[in-house]
Amino acid sequence: MATKQRTVMLASDLTALWLTIKLAFITAAILLVICIPLAWQLASYKGKLKPILEALIAMPLVLPPTLMGFYLLVLFSPTHAFGQFWFWLTGTQLAFSFQGVVIGSLFYSLPFVMQPLLAGFKQINTTYDQAAIALGISPFKRFMYLTLPLLKPSIGSAFALGFAHTLGEFGLVLMIGGNIQGETQVVSIALYDHVESLNYGAAHQLSLVLLAMAFACLVLLFKFNKTVINGAANRA
Numbered sequence: 001m002a003t004k005q006r007t008v009m010l011a012s013d014l015t016a017l018w019l020t021i022k023l024a025f026i027t028a029a030i031l032l033v034i035c036i037p038l039a040w041q042l043a044s045y046k047g048k049l050k051p052i053l054e055a056l057i058a059m060p061l062v063l064p065p066t067l068m069g070f071y072l073l074v075l076f077s078p079t080h081a082f083g084q085f086w087f088w089l090t091g092t093q094l095a096f097s098f099q100g101v102v103i104g105s106l107f108y109s110l111p112f113v114m115q116p117l118l119a120g121f122k123q124i125n126t127t128y129d130q131a132a133i134a135l136g137i138s139p140f141k142r143f144m145y146l147t148l149p150l151l152k153p154s155i156g157s158a159f160a161l162g163f164a165h166t167l168g169e170f171g172l173v174l175m176i177g178g179n180i181q182g183e184t185q186v187v188s189i190a191l192y193d194h195v196e197s198l199n200y201g202a203a204h205q206l207s208l209v210l211l212a213m214a215f216a217c218l219v220l221l222f223k224f225n226k227t228v229i230n231g232a233a234n235r236a
Helices: 002-044 050-062 065-076 081-090 098-123 126-134 139-150 152-167 171-177 187-196 200-235
Strands: none
Touching: 002 050, 002 098, 002 139, 002 152, 002 187, 002 200, 050 098, 065 081, 065 098, 065 171, 098 152, 098 171, 126 139, 139 152, 152 200, 171 187, 187 200
């Protein structure tokens, strides 16, 4: 009986691990698509609204995840206009669903992807862009074939940081998605369940896996940061 229980628990932990990796990858990938053009515009923007825009982007850094999760849960509720529109559009509800958790994660990890990209755009030498303008190259081609290749280290850093930050989500996921095995139960929630049930052996296993994944992401992050610093020094 003990062996059978351990096997079932291991299977549920693997499911939670896969769901966590899936959530982190989707969140980081979508945020890159959203944040790259936003960071490009914001890095060169000098208007009076810039501090307000930067504050809005940085809000998840100071807000409790449960607070964000609560208001997003209200927004996703079938009784709210947005929740009703989503249900009409897709036939599914956002509250207590994986899709809802993904949207919540986009808000939660936004500044962790945005900040490296902003720093990368600010470090790009404008001489290259000015030369491309003088040659009559269109803004789109300058962005695709000049700016993005120079931004590769910052893009890698942003993805690694967004991925690592999403791995450890707990309060926001629990508020929006609950604790539904195979749907919204990520590693942090499964770990909490093991500790609550005094199953410290399974908790240790999950903790070690999560620690290893977070450490690997941070190694990549510092590697990309070193590349950014060295590149900036070479261009100076």
